[in-house]
Amino acid sequence: MNAEQKAVFMDAINQSFELLRLNYHHLYFSAYNEIDALNSAKRLWLDSLHQFSPHTILQAVHSIIKTSDYLPTISRVTRACAEQQFEQALPTPRNAYIEACNASSPKANASWSHPAVYYAGKRSDWYFLANNEERVALPVFTTHYDKLIQQVLDGHILPPIARLALPNKNEEPLAKEENIERMKAMRQALDI
Numbered sequence: 001m002n003a004e005q006k007a008v009f010m011d012a013i014n015q016s017f018e019l020l021r022l023n024y025h026h027l028y029f030s031a032y033n034e035i036d037a038l039n040s041a042k043r044l045w046l047d048s049l050h051q052f053s054p055h056t057i058l059q060a061v062h063s064i065i066k067t068s069d070y071l072p073t074i075s076r077v078t079r080a081c082a083e084q085q086f087e088q089a090l091p092t093p094r095n096a097y098i099e100a101c102n103a104s105s106p107k108a109n110a111s112w113s114h115p116a117v118y119y120a121g122k123r124s125d126w127y128f129l130a131n132n133e134e135r136v137a138l139p140v141f142t143t144h145y146d147k148l149i150q151q152v153l154d155g156h157i158l159p160p161i162a163r164l165a166l167p168n169k170n171e172e173p174l175a176k177e178e179n180i181e182r183m184k185a186m187r188q189a190l191d192i
Contacts, residue, residue: 008054012055012058017042019058020065023065027071045077049081052084052085053085060081064076090116093145096113096117097129097141097145099112100118100124107126108164109163118161119144120145
């Protein structure tokens with residue numbers, strides 16, 4: 001990490017600690033009643049969260065503030081950063097729905113942004129998605145998609161999408177006479 005990146009990163013950590021101070025006033029000053037304790041905590045954050053972007057760290061702290069009554073531990077911040085990073089990589093439910101509707105057949109062989117999009121489409125029923133208006137199909141798709149995303153956030157790993165292989169036919173084409181004979185036999189069987 002170069003000096004400029006480190007400065008941006010430290011700014012995000014300082015902003016995060018300021019948010020924690022404003023939201024957890026008494027707990028904050030109990031934990032960081034000395035400047036040495038505060039500086040040690042910031043160094044720990046710098047060492048522990050270096051794999052996340054400054055933006056992700058700030059979003060994670062905002063998320064924690066909204067959901068927790070207690071000052072977070074570094075492990076809680078790390079989990080929140082991982083969740084934020086994961087959520088940033090996922091399409092929105094509507095974009096996932098559009099991706100599922102526009103995927104070519106066979107669906108298993110399409111290029112998916114995330115397996116959750118494929119499995120939400122599969123659970124919603126491809127035929128249902130293709131033959132209903134968005135106002136009808138999107139809520140069904142969104143329900144399945146949200147459940148799958150929650151499972152992934154809870155640590156469940158979705159199975160890989162089983163790609164369909166084309167049959168391996170290395171047959172020799174029939175001779176012209178053989179094709180003519182087979183056509184005659186089919187016409188006789190169909191009485192044409």
